[in-house]
Amino acid sequence: MNKSPNFQLLAIVGMSGSGKSVAVEYLTKLGYPKVHLGNMIYQEMAKRSIERTPDGKSEKAFREMIRKTEGQDWVARQAIAETKDLIAAGQKQIVIDGIYSWTEYRAFQHEFPGALVTIAIVTPKALRYERVAKRPDRPFDAEAIRERDYSEIENMEKGGPIAMADYFILNDGPVDDLQTNLKNILKTLNT
Numbered sequence: 001m002n003k004s005p006n007f008q009l010l011a012i013v014g015m016s017g018s019g020k021s022v023a024v025e026y027l028t029k030l031g032y033p034k035v036h037l038g039n040m041i042y043q044e045m046a047k048r049s050i051e052r053t054p055d056g057k058s059e060k061a062f063r064e065m066i067r068k069t070e071g072q073d074w075v076a077r078q079a080i081a082e083t084k085d086l087i088a089a090g091q092k093q094i095v096i097d098g099i100y101s102w103t104e105y106r107a108f109q110h111e112f113p114g115a116l117v118t119i120a121i122v123t124p125k126a127l128r129y130e131r132v133a134k135r136p137d138r139p140f141d142a143e144a145i146r147e148r149d150y151s152e153i154e155n156m157e158k159g160g161p162i163a164m165a166d167y168f169i170l171n172d173g174p175v176d177d178l179q180t181n182l183k184n185i186l187k188t189l190n191t
Contacts, residue, residue: 005115007087008189009108011096013161014121016140016148017128019171019178023121024097026179030186033091037098040078041066056138060148064155072103072157079104080111100152102160119185120165123172125149 010027014020028034045052045062052058066074079096086094099105099118108116123131132145140148152158169181 005112007091007112007115008093009083009096009112009116010093010189011099011105011108011116011118011161012121013099013105013118013165014123015128015152015158015162016145017130017132017135018121018123019131019169020097020121022171022175022178023119023169023182024095026182027095032093032095033086034095034097035079035082035086037075037079037096037100037104040075044078054138055144056140056148060151064151067101067156072101073107075100076104076107080107083108083112099161100156100158102157105161105164117167117189118161118165119167119169119182120162121169121171121178122162123170127172 010032012020012023012027024034024036041059041063042052044066045059050058050062063075071077076099083094083096096108096116099108105116105118129142129145132140133142167185169178169185171178171181
């Protein structure tokens with residue numbers, strides 16, 4: 001007999017500019033602890049004295065290099081260890097921010113069977129590009145974000161976790177709509 005886990009992992013996935021960070025921030029304000037896969041990259045870059053560049057190119061190069069040299073699941077292994085620490089500390093619902101690749105998605109599924117719930121934040125491409133161009137931290141022009149999209153899809157398998165999401169939120173309106181949609185998903189999950 002399979003026993004259901006007594007915890008839940010809410011993985012927020014989506015393309016750059018879709019609103020993932022806004023969704024994660026909302027959930028953390030509700031009290032959900034967060035495991036941020038990007039932090040695994042930033043921490044490792046700092047250990048190796050690799051500077052983060054404002055255009056994000058050093059992070060992109062490092063992300064791709066670490067996955068090639070240490071395995072596509074390197075980031076997931078680090079994040080899974082942090083997630084296990086939170087579960088051991090008694091956390092019942094945890095936000096997983098930044099599952100980028102199919103390999104990472106499968107690693108979480110394998111490690112936490114029945115506990116991973118994936119929420120894809122989707123936004124029309126033109127609106128994503130507009131948002132990314134206006135953001136105060138690391139804005140990109142249309143050509144740079146298009147290159148990033150291609151790189152994330154082709155080199156990091158980013159489309160898989162989005163395609164396999166349990167829930168989809170169309171985020172093409174005000175932040176309140178995104179939050180309402182998240183609340184509705186949480187109600188469904190907690191009943």
